[in-house]
Amino acid sequence: MQNLGHYDPYGYSENESDNASDGISVSSELDGREVNREDSKQVHKDDKLTKKYGIGARLLSKMGFVEGQGLGRDGKGIAQPIHAEQRPQGHVGLGSFIGDNRKVEEAENLRDTYSSSSDEFVSHSQVKFNASKTFQLNNNINLKFNNEEFNLKFLKYKDKLPSEIVQKYETNKLQSNQKTKLWGSLSDLSNLYAEVDTINSKLESLNVSISSYEQNSLKIAALLSEYHQDLKLLPAILCNNNDYDRNEISFKNYLRTILESVDSDELTDEIVSRLIMERYSTIPNEIFLQVTEEKNLIFTELQYIIMTFPSIFQNISKTLNYSQSSLYNVIVPSMRNLWQSLKDADIKTVDLFLFLLGTYATVFESIKIKDYIENNIIYQSLYSIVSDWDLNDSYTKYPILKLSKSYWNEDLQQLLLENYRSHCESFNAETNSFLSKDNRSILANLIPRQDMYKATSIYIVPKLKQSWNLNVDILKEFETWNDNFFDNTVGTFSFVSLLVNFQNALPKEYISSWLLCILNELNKLLFEFCQYSNLEEREHIKAFAAWFLDKLNADYFDLETYIPAEFDMCFEFIESLSESDLKAIHNKSLELPTNIL
Numbered sequence: 401m402q403n404l405g406h407y408d409p410y411g412y413s414e415n416e417s418d419n420a421s422d423g424i425s426v427s428s429e430l431d432g433r434e435v436n437r438e439d440s441k442q443v444h445k446d447d448k449l450t451k452k453y454g455i456g457a458r459l460l461s462k463m464g465f466v467e468g469q470g471l472g473r474d475g476k477g478i479a480q481p482i483h484a485e486q487r488p489q490g491h492v493g494l495g496s497f498i499g500d501n502r503k504v505e506e507a508e509n510l511r512d513t514y515s516s517s518s519d520e521f522v523s524h525s526q527v528k529f530n531a532s533k534t535f536q537l538n539n540n541i542n543l544k545f546n547n548e549e550f551n552l553k554f555l556k557y558k559d560k561l562p563s564e565i566v567q568k569y570e571t572n573k574l575q576s577n578q579k580t581k582l583w584g585s586l587s588d589l590s591n592l593y594a595e596v597d598t599i600n601s602k603l604e605s606l607n608v609s610i611s612s613y614e615q616n617s618l619k620i621a622a623l624l625s626e627y628h629q630d631l632k633l634l635p636a637i638l639c640n641n642n643d644y645d646r647n648e649i650s651f652k653n654y655l656r657t658i659l660e661s662v663d664s665d666e667l668t669d670e671i672v673s674r675l676i677m678e679r680y681s682t683i684p685n686e687i688f689l690q691v692t693e694e695k696n697l698i699f700t701e702l703q704y705i706i707m708t709f710p711s712i713f714q715n716i717s718k719t720l721n722y723s724q725s726s727l728y729n730v731i732v733p734s735m736r737n738l739w740q741s742l743k744d745a746d747i748k749t750v751d752l753f754l755f756l757l758g759t760y761a762t763v764f765e766s767i768k769i770k771d772y773i774e775n776n777i778i779y780q781s782l783y784s785i786v787s788d789w790d791l792n793d794s795y796t797k798y799p800i801l802k803l804s805k806s807y808w809n810e811d812l813q814q815l816l817l818e819n820y821r822s823h824c825e826s827f828n829a830e831t832n833s834f835l836s837k838d839n840r841s842i843l844a845n846l847i848p849r850q851d852m853y854k855a856t857s858i859y860i861v862p863k864l865k866q867s868w869n870l871n872v873d874i875l876k877e878f879e880t881w882n883d884n885f886f887d888n889t890v891g892t893f894s895f896v897s898l899l900v901n902f903q904n905a906l907p908k909e910y911i912s913s914w915l916l917c918i919l920n921e922l923n924k925l926l927f928e929f930c931q932y933s934n935l936e937e938r939e940h941i942k943a944f945a946a947w948f949l950d951k952l953n954a955d956y957f958d959l960e961t962y963i964p965a966e967f968d969m970c971f972e973f974i975e976s977l978s979e980s981d982l983k984a985i986h987n988k989s990l991e992l993p994t995n996i997l
Contacts, residue, residue, distance in 0.1 A: 553586040673722035680730040699760040713766040742781040750799040824859035834901040844904035856905040912962040913993035923986035
């Protein structure tokens with residue numbers, strides 16, 4: 401559209417006042433015509449024109465439109481506005497042509513305009529007429545195809561098409577819409593036959609698999625029948641312990657035959673599975689678990705099978721294959737009798753269980769049951785025992801406590817520590833009933849050492865100091881000493897008897913500090929006594945000191961392990977008691993140990 405500046409033929413310009421003075425005109429040339437402002441105002445005042453165009457005339461005039469001329473830059477657009485028409489049917493959609501067959505012809509001509517003889521753009525169109533002569537044209541997606549591909553598909557599926565269609569195509573009498581439909585049919589045929597080819601290929605592969613399976617089944621039967629008698633004899637051989645070595649050699653030869661003659665893991669899996677069930681499923685439980693010369697014959701054979709066929713038993717799938725399932729079915733029923741009674745089992749049963757689980761771990765791992773046994777069976781048994789265990793009772797009441805620390809997870813260790821803390825808190829130094837030596841060893845092995853020291857420090861150390869103050873008086877013991885009678889329930893050795901209970905519950909350095917205090921008290925007594933005694937009295941206290949030191953070292957603590965230098969020094973000091981120039985070796989400022997950690 402031309403740029404007409406301020407030209408406004410209908411006088412609708414917002415830049416001009418309606419009260420402009422008469423006689424002032426602005427002229428411009430449009431298509432050879434002159435229009436002045438007075439004429440524009442006259443048009444504006446024309447009610448008919450206002451009713452006819454309304455606000456639209458104002459907008460069009462600002463863009464240069466003149467009544468009677470066409471729209472657009474070149475004036476070739478429509479000159480009359482589009483009139484609204486009410487549709488006779490409420491459900492007729494946009495784009496329909498009503499009551500005008502001429503427009504149907506225009507639509508067909510428009511479609512033919514976009515058709516070509518080589519690369520054709522054919523719109524999927526449907527022309528429908530109803531009782532009201534309504535024509536509906538639905539333009540969907542344009543489909544492009546080339547003649548070369550079309551011809552190839554036509555020739556490939558020509559014999560599958562109706563003869564009438566073939567004849568029209570070959571004589572080039574197909575209309576565009578028919579050709580489009582034919583193209584769609586050829587594409588569908590192509591896809592259909594591709595699927596048929598895929599199905600035929602799968603059927604062929606399936607037939608090969610069936611044939612292979614039948615051959616493998618015959619091969620399995622032949623291999624099993626060859627050693628069937630030996631397999632059946634095994635239970636009797638094990639029960640009578642006769643000629644097992646010959647049978648074992650025959651069995652291993654059989655395994656090597658399978659390994660060398662079968663090249664399929666699936667077939668090997670089936671053969672080994674049937675072998676396991678044939679050979680072991682009928683063996684009595686007591687024979688199955690029997691251990692002789694530190695080995696179990698059944699588990700040893702099973703371990704050999706697993707080592708011979710690693711690809712089968714190293715199956716990483718969550719489910720067991722045939723061989724693993726058979727192995728599970730012959731092992732678990734026998735082992736279940738062991739683990740179901742672990743809590744109350746005797747030492748022999750626990751030792752057998754631990755031996756099998758440890759020595760033949762490969763067997764249990766191959767059927768994915770080792771973790772289950774450890775995390776469920778063993779854990780539950782231990783948890784139940786620790787919850788009920790009175791630490792004053794010997795651990796031999798629960799042999800399963802012998803399990804190595806690797807089976808004790810953090811929860812079990814924490815539970816045992818709480819049990820130990822309660823025991824320490826309720827400990828009575830006067831009754832001296834703390835823990836047996838074996839129980840101390842078990843706890844020291846299972847409870848984290850620093851946690852055990854901390855619990856002992858909180859609850860036991862104050863009671864040790866109390867016992868020291870009540871019992872340790874070496875002078876009184878010397879005065880009442882009789883080497884023919886000894887009572888360790890009173891005096892210094894009452895404290896020593898108490899201290900010895902905590903050899904695993906207290907750090908070695910802390911025990912050494914207490915022993916050093918005892919020797920220091922002895923050295924102090926010896927030095928002070930000898931200052932005011934005669935030779936005979938010195939010999940008497942010398943005998944007491946030698947007895948005291950020997951009793952402490954032999955019956956309670958190995959002093960050469962705890963305080964070797966101080967022990968030797970004390971021994972030499974006792975030997976020198978007869979000398980006149982005796983020198984003190986005790987420490988006057990030595991105090992009792994306080995802090996453990």
